[in-house]
Amino acid sequence: MKWTTxxxxxxxxxxLAAAAGAIAAAxxxxxxxxxxxxxxxxxxxxxNVKVDAVxxxxxxxxxxxxTGGDIFYTDANARYMFxxxxxxxxxxxxxxxxxxxxxxxxxxxxxxxxxxxxTVKGKGQRVMAVFEDPNCPYCRKLHExxxxxxxxxxxxxLLNILSDDSAAKAKNIWCAPDRxxxxxxxIQDAKPAPGAPAACITPNEQVLALGRKLHxxxxxxxxxxxxxxxxxxxxxxxxxxxxxxxxx
Numbered sequence: 001m002k003w004t005t006x007x008x009x010x011x012x013x014x015x016l017a018a019a020a021g022a023i024a025a026a027x028x029x030x031x032x033x034x035x036x037x038x039x040x041x042x043x044x045x046x047x048n049v050k051v052d053a054v055x056x057x058x059x060x061x062x063x064x065x066x067t068g069g070d071i072f073y074t075d076a077n078a079r080y081m082f083x084x085x086x087x088x089x090x091x092x093x094x095x096x097x098x099x100x101x102x103x104x105x106x107x108x109x110x111x112x113x114x115x116x117x118x119t120v121k122g123k124g125q126r127v128m129a130v131f132e133d134p135n136c137p138y139c140r141k142l143h144e145x146x147x148x149x150x151x152x153x154x155x156x157x158l159l160n161i162l163s164d165d166s167a168a169k170a171k172n173i174w175c176a177p178d179r180x181x182x183x184x185x186x187i188q189d190a191k192p193a194p195g196a197p198a199a200c201i202t203p204n205e206q207v208l209a210l211g212r213k214l215h216x217x218x219x220x221x222x223x224x225x226x227x228x229x230x231x232x233x234x235x236x237x238x239x240x241x242x243x244x245x246x247x248x
Contacts, residue, residue: 069215
């Protein structure tokens with residue numbers, strides 16, 4: 001799968017969807033109309049592709065087709081398949097990404113936080129986990145916002161998906177005497193961490209596996225204390241609101 005800084009669909013996504021795990025979400029009870037589309041579309045998606053659920057959307061008469069961690073769209077007769085994202089042009093909201101984030105909610109306590117870099121700001125009473133790549137420009141923008149956020153503990157999972165040297169940069173940061181400081185110096189000030197000892201062991205591969213399991217397809221991807229997810233950038237006011245809501 002090709003990973004990107006924004007929401008993107010990989011080439012051959014239908015085949016990849018067959019191997020992906022199901023999104024952790026409450027089972028959807030299909031209406032008779034949705035069940036009809038489900039019955040039509042599943043055999044047309046190729047061998048070994050299981051459709052988890054079909055839901056009628058509020059836009060364009062499309063039906064949402066969920067298979068593994070992916071979302072596709074079809075028409076009422078399941079003749080055409082739409083692979084991509086639906087954007088509301090009145091608000092410029094990426095509806096596909098918002099829906100995927102909604103379906104990808106988890107239990108925050110299930111995250112293996114020992115594989116993340118822990119950074120405490122103020123009392124650190126609020127928590128968030130972020131999947132980030134050392135070469136991610138949108139992650140730098142997120143950290144510009146975080147400079148104005150207090151009373152939060154940020155767990156950073158270094159998900160090396162964007163560049164050939166991402167893993168090497170992540171290893172240097174992980175193996176630094178102060179991981180949190182090394183990460184902040186890099187992501188905020190572009191100051192590289194010293195070279196890591198060859199014998200230093202990192203959780204790079206385990207974090208990549210975790211990203212695949214959670215269907216994290218871009219960086220940054222944020223999980224809040226209530227298990228909700230977002231892949232969108234925030235201004236300070238919106239991020240504060242999400243942090244407050246997640247703690248309630």
